[in-house]
Amino acid sequence: MSKRPVRPSNAHDADRLTPAPPPGRFLDSPTFPKQSKVELGNAVQRRNLYDAMRTIRTKRVGVTSEADDWEDLRLAGEAIKNRTLRHLDRYLLQLEESLTAAGSTVHWARDAEEANAIIVGLVNAALATPQGDQASAREVVKVKSMATQEIDMNEALEEAGIAAWETDLAELIVQLGHDRPSHILVPAIHRNRSEVRQIFLDEMGRYGRPAPDDLDSEPVNLAAAARLHLREKFLRAKVAISGANFAVAETGTLVVVESEGNGRMCLTLADTLISVVGIEKVIPSVADLEVFLQLLPRSSTAERMNPYTSFWTGPTDGDGPQATHVVLIDNGRTKVLADPVGRDALRCIRCSACINICPVYEKVGGHAYGSVYPGPIGAVLTPQLRGVASAVDASVPYASTLCGACVDVCPVRIPLPDLLVHMRHKVVEAKAHGRPHADDVAMRVTGKVLGSPGVWAATTKAISGTGAVLKKGRVDHFGPLPWPLSLWTNARDVPAPPNESFRAWYARTHHKDGSPR
Amino acid sequence: MASTPAQRGAGPATTADVGARITVALFATCANDVMFPQAPMATTRLLERLGCRVVFPTKQTCCGQPLVNTGYYDQSVPIVRNFAETFGGYDYIVAPSGSCVGAIRHQHAMLADYAKDPGLRRDVDAVTSRTFDISEFLVDVLEVTDVGAYFPHVVTFHPTCHSLRVTHVGDKPNRLLAAVGGITVRELTDADRCCGFGGTFALKNPDISVAMASDKARHVADTGAEYLVAGDNLCLLNISGVLNRQKAGIKPIHLVEVLASTAADHE
Structure with missing residues (x-):
């Protein structure tokens, strides 16, 4: 995952049905500081992110400030999600009942492995059903979905001999590019048009209808090539797999919010529809959508309303999929729910506003986070879902300056900086049981010095003493210094300390009662 | 924004009755104490000029933020306790740092709860509600925006993340700056974007930190200012670290140092 050339060397495994993603598991990713050094050098990504994130941020301010009740909507979104999560057990059972009553089949999956086993079984069963006298192609079409990315479903299907085709334009670019998504809303943001x-x-012809030979890099022509490539898949596929933005407990209705209409093609053309839904996606009633269908598009694509919003409540005779399955996945979510601080992250509606405003994400992009969830929400969600045992998961909570820009834009008011600090504490607690660490020693010493007024007063004297020596040597600024000071001074000067601390000046110029001497 | 020489020192706040009979406990902050004493010195001078009595409780150390924000809760509890004990007896605690004040207000209660110490929580609640950033203390408590300052320079102002989004000082620093005699304040592009400091972030992710600081430094240089003003010295340390390396010739200065300047300083 360290480099992403347009076509990696492992790209065309003859045994594979779909383009191979980069090798390696997310859990084995390099730490955030390590991978971010690589990403900082990606000039295309730097430029794309700098421009695109600025554009979407500016647009978001426009469409949220024009809504007079925006802050009320955010409060409502927060309250509805909190209420649902507080009574999640009840709402999930209600959802199961409503889905079943509407004719959908509900499946429960504890983790990614269980979810993938259920999905593979459902696809196999659906494809085994005779379709005239011709065997169905062993493939599925996919609606853009974070839940299926999270459980790495495409690879599980690939192993079972089933091709999963991404149909969202950007996800298609990522898939054909043997790549991973770098953003939850615009997953190919790190690519430019000529790429x-x-x-x-290079790739379309290997997996279906080739791109026209005279394809240029005009967006309209690129979209047209994708449209033709995808169309034969839409028309052929018997099974579609989706996620859901919302699952309504009261009615058993699933909702998908999208821009392109490719999702709706999948949702309406296939015979069998399998929806993979995180258990935190449940909302109590259809009326609650009034709040979320305002919050989501304005926070996400910065539009008043997204072009395509699909609702379905089980199958409808003779119209659309005749079998609808819903796989409800936990995959760590109940663990998050058990943490009274961390659970706020479960309110997330995957809008990406926090990612778009994050100055750290803007510099490194999504691949540095070792997860399908980048940015501030990824840095608090992934280490909760997966734990902090891996090096990458222990590093992402520190991938933030705690500048707080994300808090103000989150449509469900997740206190992201507080959660980042909370997760840092979890990392420190986990480290306490391991070998002592340089960080640990430094922080423990700092704690001792600042926790004791006497030691601190002595330290201020020592620092001013050093300052006095430096001043004699006429040193007032330092340039590059050896490690670990180089962490600061590689690109930044640092002033020499003054030869008198404030407390020394105050004692020299004031009496104890505050009157000047 | 520019003032005539006749206006120098003519503001209502030059008289010492604005802050008459108010005793302020100055929280210098650990970084200012040893690295940037000019900021607490300026705070002292300014508040005394406005008629306050400024005391410096010597047992003070730090707000605990470096430890808390790195995840070391256990090590920060004694610091929180020390802050509450040191400043518990004062009506007004003032610091020249939006970030440290933000940490006190936003994190000390959480840490008292973490320590499962209801007594500490009570003490913390009492002391944090009386802790102010200098810009808040001037505008909200002393109810003054023209503090009689004179600073005949072109400046630009970086509002700093924690001042804006944790301490919520709003436009108070801007109003204070606008009232300074002789000053020209140039608008800073992307002013509310982070400079990349982020405490230990600057060392744990130095390359990203520098990339962010470079954007900020570029925007600062584009204003043509002589001085970069901010309410937090560690943000200034980061941005001016890059500016100084580039020999940009732009000096960092704390907001309170500008506010403490008078015409006499420039004669």
Whole structure:
């Protein structure tokens, strides 16, 4: 995962049905500081993110400030999610009942492995049903879905001999590029148009209808090539797999919010529809959508309303999929719910506003986070879902300056900086049982010095003493210094300390009662 | 924004009755105490000029933020306890740092709860509600925006993340700056974007920190200012670290040092 050339060397495994993603598991990813050094050098990504994130941030301010009741909507969104999570057990059972009553089949999955086993079984069963006298192609079409990315479903299907085709344009670019998504809303944001053109020319023909030979890098022509490539898959596929933005407990209705209409093609053309839904996606009633269908598009794509919003409540005779399955996945969510601080992250509606405003994300992009969830929400959610045992998961809570820009834009008011600090504490607690660490020693010493007024007063004297020596040597600024000071001074000067601390000045110029001497 | 020489020192706040009979306990902050004493010195001078009595409780150390924000809760509880004990007896605690004040207000109660110490929580609640950033103390408590300052320079102002989004000082620093005699304040592009400091972030992720600081430094340089003003010296340390390396010739200065300047300082 360290480098992403347009076509990696492992790209065309003859045994594979779909383009191979980069090798390696997310859990084995390099730490955030390590991978971010690589990402900082990706000039295309830097430029794309700097421009695109600025554009979407500006647009978001426009469409949220024009809504007079925006802050009320955020409060409502927070309250509805909190209420639902507080009574999640009840709402999930109600959801199961409503889904079943509407004719959907409900499956429960404890983790990714269980979810994938259920999905593979459902796809196999659906494809085994005779379709005239021709065997169905062993494939599924996919609606853009974070839950299926989270459980790495495409690879589980690939192993079972089933091709999963991404149909969201950006997800298609990522898939054909043997790549991973770098953003939850715009997963190919790290690519530019000439790269997309090259990926289409090189790869489309291997997996379906080729791109036209004279394809140029005009967005309209790239979209047209994707449309033609995808169309044959839409028309052929018997099984579609989706996620859901919302699952309504009262009615058993699932909701998908999207921009392109490719999702709706999947949702309406296939015979069998399997929806993979995190258990935190449940909302009590259809009326609650009034709040979320305002919050989500304005926070996400910065639009008043997204172009395509699909609702379905079980199958409808003779219209659309005749079998609808819902796989409700936990995959760590009940663990998050058990943490009274960390559970706030479960309110997330995957809008990406926090990612778009994050100055750290803007510099490194999504691949540095070792997870399908980048940015501030990824840095608090992934280490909760997966734990902090892996090096990458222990590093992402520190991938933030705690500048707080994310708090103000979150449509469900998740206190992201507080959760980042909370997760840092979890990392420290986990480290306490391991070997002592340089960080640990430094922080424990700092704690001792600042926790004791006498030691601190002595330290101020020592620092001013050093300052006095430096001043004699006429040193007032330092340039590059050896490690570990180089962490600061590689690119930043640092002033020499003054030869008199404030407390020394005050004692020299004031009496104890505060009157000047 | 520019003032005529006749206006120098003519503000209502030059008289010492604005803050008459108010005793302020100065929380210098650990970084200012040893690295940037000019900021607490300026706070002292300014508040005394406005008629306050400024005391410096010597048992003070730090707000605990470096430890808390790195996840070391156990090590920060004694610091929180020390802060509450040191400042418990004062009506007004003032610091020249939006970030440290933010940490006190936003994190000390959480840490008292973490320590499962209801007594400490009570003490913390009492003391944090009386703790102010200097810009808040001037505007909200002393109810003054023209503090009689004179600073005949072109400046730009970086509002700092924690001042804005944790301490919520709003536009108070801007109003205070606008009232300074002789000053020209130039608008800073992307002013509310983080400079990349982030405490230990600057050392744990130095390359990202520098990339962010470079954006900020570029925007600062584009204003053509002589001085970069902010309410937090560690943000200034980061941005000016880059500016100084680039020999940009732009000096960092704390907001309170500008506010403490008078015409006499420039004669």
